[in-house]
Amino acid sequence: MRSEEDKEKLVNRLKRIEGQVRGIQRMVEDDRYCVDVLVQLSAINAALKKVGYSLLENHTRGCVADAVQHGDGDEAIEELMKVIQQFSRS
Amino acid sequence: MRSEEDKEKLVNRLKRIEGQVRGIQRMVEDDRYCVDVLVQLSAINAALKKVGYSLLENHTRGCVADAVQHGDGDEAIEELMKVIQQFSRS
Amino acid sequence: MRSEEDKEKLVNRLKRIEGQVRGIQRMVEDDRYCVDVLVQLSAINAALKKVGYSLLENHTRGCVADAVQHGDGDEAIEELMKVIQQFSRS
Amino acid sequence: MRSEEDKEKLVNRLKRIEGQVRGIQRMVEDDRYCVDVLVQLSAINAALKKVGYSLLENHTRGCVADAVQHGDGDEAIEELMKVIQQFSRS
Numbered sequence: 001m002r003s004e005e006d007k008e009k010l011v012n013r014l015k016r017i018e019g020q021v022r023g024i025q026r027m028v029e030d031d032r033y034c035v036d037v038l039v040q041l042s043a044i045n046a047a048l049k050k051v052g053y054s055l056l057e058n059h060t061r062g063c064v065a066d067a068v069q070h071g072d073g074d075e076a077i078e079e080l081m082k083v084i085q086q087f088s089r090s
Numbered sequence: 091m092r093s094e095e096d097k098e099k100l101v102n103r104l105k106r107i108e109g110q111v112r113g114i115q116r117m118v119e120d121d122r123y124c125v126d127v128l129v130q131l132s133a134i135n136a137a138l139k140k141v142g143y144s145l146l147e148n149h150t151r152g153c154v155a156d157a158v159q160h161g162d163g164d165e166a167i168e169e170l171m172k173v174i175q176q177f178s179r180s
Numbered sequence: 181m182r183s184e185e186d187k188e189k190l191v192n193r194l195k196r197i198e199g200q201v202r203g204i205q206r207m208v209e210d211d212r213y214c215v216d217v218l219v220q221l222s223a224i225n226a227a228l229k230k231v232g233y234s235l236l237e238n239h240t241r242g243c244v245a246d247a248v249q250h251g252d253g254d255e256a257i258e259e260l261m262k263v264i265q266q267f268s269r270s
Numbered sequence: 271m272r273s274e275e276d277k278e279k280l281v282n283r284l285k286r287i288e289g290q291v292r293g294i295q296r297m298v299e300d301d302r303y304c305v306d307v308l309v310q311l312s313a314i315n316a317a318l319k320k321v322g323y324s325l326l327e328n329h330t331r332g333c334v335a336d337a338v339q340h341g342d343g344d345e346a347i348e349e350l351m352k353v354i355q356q357f358s359r360s
Contacts, residue, residue, distance in 0.1 A: 060261070221325070229315070
């Protein structure tokens with residue numbers, strides 16, 4: 001569903017997040033102040049949420065819309081609703 | 091504030107999360123189904139939240155309780171409340 | 181978009197939530213323990229989220245799917261994504 | 271723990287929220303557009319969260335700080351952490 005360009009952008013965002021997670025490991029090892037670590041954790045969560053919402057949009061514009069146009073949107077929408085709830089609670 | 095054992099456990103949890111973020115990069119590169127990627131993203135978010143809550147507890151039992159006992163809890167509690175809100179919205 | 185039956189069910193759920201909010205006012209007036217009030221607030225939030233997710237599903241199955249079938253899904257999906265983010269952050 | 275003035279303010283905020291919940295019932299009965307109802311629901315959730323965070327702060331400055339100063343903060347902090355998690359997931 002995704003173009004090579006979209007995939008590359010997504011992977012780059014995930015690599016940056018991976019680097020941020022490694023950064024937190026160093027903060028823990030260096031005994032950095034808890035609140036600073038928590039602020040950094042919040043930033044990672046926010047970045048992952050952003051990635052998730054862009055995947056969600058892509059999925060809705062692609063797979064879900066296709067399914068709806070081919071007359072079998074019911075299942076696709078049910079799955080979509082489940083994953084939205086699971087994702088937004090995480 | 092943290093014992094060496096606590097720090098090691100925390101770093102190990104973060105290393106596992108780092109591995110999960112790398113796993114998602116592979117899922118994107120391999121064109122895996124969006125919904126599966128989103129479920130995996132939710133799992134990472136949940137794992138980061140768990141790490142965050144355990145840091146939060148540690149911080150409250152340590153720094154915040156100390157500050158309260160030394161009569162300057164006000165500022166520590168204000169900072170705590172701010173980081174709780176920032177973290178739980180992320 | 182909604183049947184009379186669906187609307188009645190929805191209004192009844194909202195009336196129950198209204199009653200729960202009144203219940204919390206009494207808890208505050210009666211000086212009930214903070215943590216008990218917070219647990220009750222969490223229950224109301226969870227109930228409102230449930231109402232929201234069922235509205236969201238209805239909307240996607242109705243308006244959004246209709247728009248997609250009539251070839252103008254783009255705008256409907258953009259609006260959907262925005263409201264999902266706003267709602268899940270609340 | 272709360273002054274009469276604080277209680278009155280809190281009850282007034284809850285009365286406003288109660289009114290907002292009644293407003294949503296009317297929106298449903300009047301067949302208002304789903305997305306508008308969802309935006310309104312998000313506003314109520316945000317208002318309830320604000321009430322919750324101010325209760326949480328009050329509780330921490332009051333009961334929890336008291337418990338810590340009297341040498342039995344452990345239990346109070348454990349309870350605090352539980353309610354924070356329950357509340358922020360709701």
